[in-house]
Amino acid sequence: MAIADSLSSLPFIFPLALLGLLSIIPLIILYMLLPKPFKVSMPSVMFLMRVEESREKIYSSITKIVRDPLFIVQLFVLIMLAVAAAGPYILSYDTLSDKNTVIIIDGSASMQIGDRFAEAQRDAPRYLSQVNTVILAESTPVIIAENVSAADAERAIKGLSSKAVTADIGSSMATASSILSAKGGSVYVLSDFTAWDGLNPMEAKNLLGSGLDVTFVPYGTPTSNNLAIINGYLEKSNGTYNYYFMVRNYDTGVKSVYANVTTTLPNGSKLVYSPLTVSVQGDSVETFVFKNVRSGTTEIKLITSDAIESDNYAYISIPGTQSADVLYISDAGGTLPSEVALSLIPELTVTSIEEVPESLSMSYSFVVVNMGDHVLTSEEVDTLHTYVSNGGNLVFVAGKYLEAANQTVNLSKMLPARINSTVSSIDGTQIYAVGSDFTSDLDLNSVYMRTYLNAETRDLSATAYPVMTMEGVPIIAYGPYNNGTVFYFGLNDHSGEDAWNNFASFPAFPVFWIRIADYFAGIGDISEYNVKAGTIMTLSADTEILTPNGKTTTNRVLFDTVGVYTIGSKKIAVNMYNDKESNTVTERMTGLENANEGGELPTQYEIKTNIFYIFAILAALLMILELYLLRKRGDI
Template structure:
């Protein structure tokens, strides 16, 4: 018996009862002949009247037509179905294409796209393997998949092949199919793709590796850094020669957007070795260093350098205490002019950032009003947790400014651990897990706030959000050192770094490292902004740096470079990975079912039968002359 998805609809079968009653009360008219012995037969007819009334409509075909119409409609409303076990389709293919920088060597990426086109099936999912896997299309038709293949381009990053395979696994686990990975297998981030392949295959899923590319020669920048010197900034670039012969390189240096080199020099790099190139006294702006020699991979032939202007920032620290670790840390930041005050002055328009570090005295309503106007007009404010902004002291007006909702103060004598929730230039190189928190304010994030660090119980300890044209940050680490400190953050070597990053970011500037990043970095902004990238203009509050070049955000110019020795090694052709495929095996784990259960619904067939019966009913009525 088939199950029903809506069994209560079977109550509609009760409609058969009124149909039977209707036929009992409405006898069918008949033409009869009256014999002369009618009165003698009357008694005998009376006995049969009941039986004839009951059997009359049983022999009526119209009754049966209408009866089955009611039955079939009731069953269709109950939605009956039966189940079958169907094989998982092999017509679905997940195509994973390596889009790392090394795939730009010679024609590797074009070959990968061509091979992907040869493996297109009825439905297709295309994933670009980059530092973060990117699903280009999911369960697309063959025509749509070919259109997507014609639009994709390689990135200037290192690919995480294992993450891409795991991303494809989620799709195949639901719909069935196979996974095909096309790569040069020269380098990767994350887990070993061979181990991931064997693990996925232990679930009964087919994974195929296709290797592209051949060994090739290359020379390029594999590292670079900027040091502060007495005469300004000095750039040091490391160039490696991957060739089996000595290379004499022509190096051109360009300043700004000009195509005319301001300086040209030559450098000789022995086979399979490195040489350093130093450029001193760099002026503010963008400098481009190019290796003029042509080779198989050009993305590492250019080093981009960005030197920010030395704009000085004015910071006001408002506190009812003189000795504060935050005050010391901020005063050590270069190009920062720090002022201190016991209250918020009536005019703070000349300051870029105001740090609120009161420990006991709550801010007055007039001070809050001044801060509110300051932030909404483009200023930045930083609130440090203390009793002065605790649940018993905080006002409603102040709550509107903070990125968190203030609750009670919590004592934790045994200490509470803190973890960062977002990896960005504000949190990188800060070991939040080494901070011991013994007292803190229980908070919850407001809508639109970005939480950068929180306790294991998900209590925000470091957060920010935009307010008007400005920005407000909350630092949950009270820096009071008198009596019982709330935490040990001020004793850690990362504490000055923490304040340098925060002050630079809140003021719209940053350290020299914030202006020079590696591809694959995520840039977090205070609010949604227009960003000019090497591949076009976008508008967002976060950007994934996927291409080498210059990223313009407002008046800031950020240089991005590949700087990856394994990715620049074009002499690696992935043959070692392909050789390991037959050698490495993982122990079989869970065996994935090769079938899945499908519900086959019968309601459409029942409705079709009803339509046929209605046609038959009309025909019977018309044949009787009743229509």
Template sequence: FLMHEKGTRQKSTFFQRFITNLLFLLQLLALGALAFATTLPIISMTYDSTGEHTVIVLDVSNSMNTEVSAGQTRLDKAKNIAENNLKGQVSIILAETVPLLVLEDESTSQAKSVLAQLTPKHTSTNIGDAMILAGDLLSAKGDNNKASGRILVISDFVWTDGADPEVMKQVLEARGMVVDFVNIGKAKENVGFVDFKIDTTETTVFLKNYGREKTVSLLLKNEMEGQKTITRTLLEEGIEPITFPTMGGITRLELKDDDALTDDNAVYLSNPKKTKIRILMMTNKPNKFMVNALTALGDTEVTVAEPPIVPDIDSGSEEGEGFDIIIYSEVDHKKILPGTMKEIKQAVEQGTPFIVTFQESLNQIDFDGLLAISPDIVHEGAGVKTVIQNQFTKDVDFGTTEKYYKAKADNTSLVLAVANDEQESPIVAIKQFKDGKIVYYGMDDLKSSFKNSPGYPIFWNGLKNFLIGVDDITNFNHRGGTVLTFEMDKHIETPYGVVQGKRVVLDTNGIYLIDGKQHTVNTWNEKESNTLAEAAVNEAKKGDTYRAEEVLREREVSLEMILLIIASVIIAAELLYTKFRGDF
């Protein structure tokens, strides 16, 4: 009994010393943690894989402005769904023609603020490319490119550009991402302007009916010509062309009645050039081929003057605005009055273009510098080839000419077409003369095949527009979503305010002022106006019932770092304890 009691007392003393010797205990725990860490322990944990990041891909294209109920559009509904399903850090991508990242890794409150300010754009839809951008964002947030988060795509899925959204969904899900499609489309009847054709004489706008047969009234307004009403009966699912003369300035065509989608009910068209181009042709042998070519499009008025009687160069018309171009063709130089060439030279110096055409007496006339070549002798017959292509020589075959001048171009002249002779005599040449331009046209029209070719009126109308600085009229009328870039910063007036920069996205319908000229932007998209279209995806969830559910997954978590941290804390505690005990 005494021996047993003594053994029990010794065991109790050992455990009491073990427990009360804190320094030893700390050392034991630190060594244990370090030893366990060397085994690289791993445990599996269940987590919500969508809780850390939400990337909203939001369709803001033209069709999203379709009314779904009184006072609520598809976009309004989409924004409500997005606001109610935000988790973690939020990014927002707008699925416009070119996807736009408007928010990256911000709080839910900041995301709601951005969503509240969004409005529909008058562009096409590029959901697929927006999803690619969303996938790249999520990949960058995960470990070893393993995404953690949800891509929430909210749209009516009337996609018109870019990759197929369903294909992109499969690609992203194969990379481990959670992708939800939420469809907020609802079929509505609509009538809208879907396409156009415009040139300097005639404009055609195409109106499509998405619904039952109906009669509609349209109002055509022009700032210079006034307004008139047009009535059309539209067949079910039919397209009706509306054709009218192209008018100068801004023209607006609008439906008088509203429907589910109002953004395609009115369009603007711009023709910034003058309604009529005024040309003075000085000649004693009128060239009817040239006159007909210049007036073929109906945008030019040619005044033929036979020297010595020439109208006042500065006035040119009853309006007193002067001539836009002066042509010197087959003139009897002996009948030119002394002051006429002086007036022409002054007009050219101030910016009026001057065209000199072939005539056999050309080398006998003193043009006082108003000639782009130095004529030598008249030569018989040659083919003509284009050496520089521009807006008035491209796609033009000059053919042959029976007579032309062997000549040399002025050092400051640009030669665009030459004869096929040994010295390549200039046939078409242009030269800058102070603020004006001088053109030499060396074809003998009466004895050449060019006047009867399709390229003849193309050449003269292209040259005319080039000389007075008129671009192709289609360059002033754009489709929504077009991106314009410039070499230098520009001050641009847009429907939503003034912008400054080298790039502007035309994503809002209306009038833009660029370099003093009016440009128009309209949606012009048959698919975006189709409010009856079914969603082009199969797995979309209904917007009315959608809720962002948790997606639980397991992931392996390494305990190595945790154990190292614990060991470090224990060692620090040990040092503090020894210092407190007075060991050092």
């Protein structure tokens, strides 16, 4: 035990491996017992010389070993191997740990209370190490910086701000675990721990196991100083919209404030209305109404100074009077459900024809092709190809005319999925939504397909596949093609005994076509223009978007800030509407009694730089030298 304790204090990761140095002893004994023969010149008068035999034997044994270069080489090979196996390191000290670190900062609306978010930004750099990842926990984890230096991570943290969402802290912790899965490391979660989506942070920590060092750093105390707009909706009456909004008072006493209302008309001019009076009893909710909301965007702002600013605003977007033309091409001989759904949209004018014309006007917002028995000729495909290439939008509804055997080269190029042949299933095939604005809030679990087109995804980064079968066959796909967009709708809606599926009988069917019209023509349900913070919209290509915080270019929009987002000509109003986040009197979750409250951290960390490879390389070189000596002596 004494030897082991002594070895453990040496600068080696595996000090007991130094016991391998004992192998030197048998090497020395071997050389002493079996010395290498050597030549001796024998004088003829040897019997006249006096030889001191005892001194000569000892001297000759030692000098033979020391002077033998092979022995020296083998001795150092054993030493180098033993030292390399022990894992030597150089110990130094640094203000940063050498562990990988992930910093998770809660970006939810409740972090706006007091200085919670600012304090988290101030404290976060204290937990940084030499390699860092920064995650902002929103409704989905947002990786701000990955595997960067402490300086870069600190700059990234300084540029963060809290959002108008509820944070999914559990998903952010799972993302951190994935990042640290290879080398391990430390995770620091900086949050008020009052509200969250998804898994409870404490349960998420337990699920991660002991492989990661997870530290919770809580902030803030409850306060009752908050008045919030927690919900709102539009109701159309006699051709005009009325906006109803609910205001909650989290204090115990009555609160009366004014609400300023301003509308920005489609032409850019502003209308300023007389302030509304908003009075709410203590710990209660009241509903108010703003009537005759004009087209454009309207801002309602509670004039109050309280805990959370984001929930003092409500934004309304009502598109101006628009009209769009749609060309519907089908040989069905009657009106199909998809055509009916489109014709019910007041702002949409649907023109129906049976064959593709020689040319297509670019005045059509989009063209729908929904053939039954008719197979598109090469001339018809070329017409459609020219229309899309010039910036048109084309929707193909599934049918046998899209089978691989019926495709021309241009048709194959345009389709966002690689379509093969028709497949039939007696029991029916179920579909599921992968995630898209087209499928959000739509129940597709009861939709079954008896017949569908077997297809494969294309290796195109800008192509989206929002609906697929359980086997991975794309049922809905869309993406850019040349200057236009091509949409593949794999749910054929021809009726009769041979109907391919039952989707047309569901309430979600017309909603889906309304969303297609809105996507291509900016015309659709008013709810498409008014969304809750935390909603995600997927676009077909990178698009320049004007957000409340400035311009950005992306193909995936996370609406996380209250205000108006402009995407092309479409203006989308984003509201917080979150009683859970606005509830400022909520206590933090239990189990944080021993959490780090921003306490003292080590001022210096021990940094162990491994140098075992130096000794391993030296051992290898010495082995090569040993082989050279053996060969030179004729032993091998």
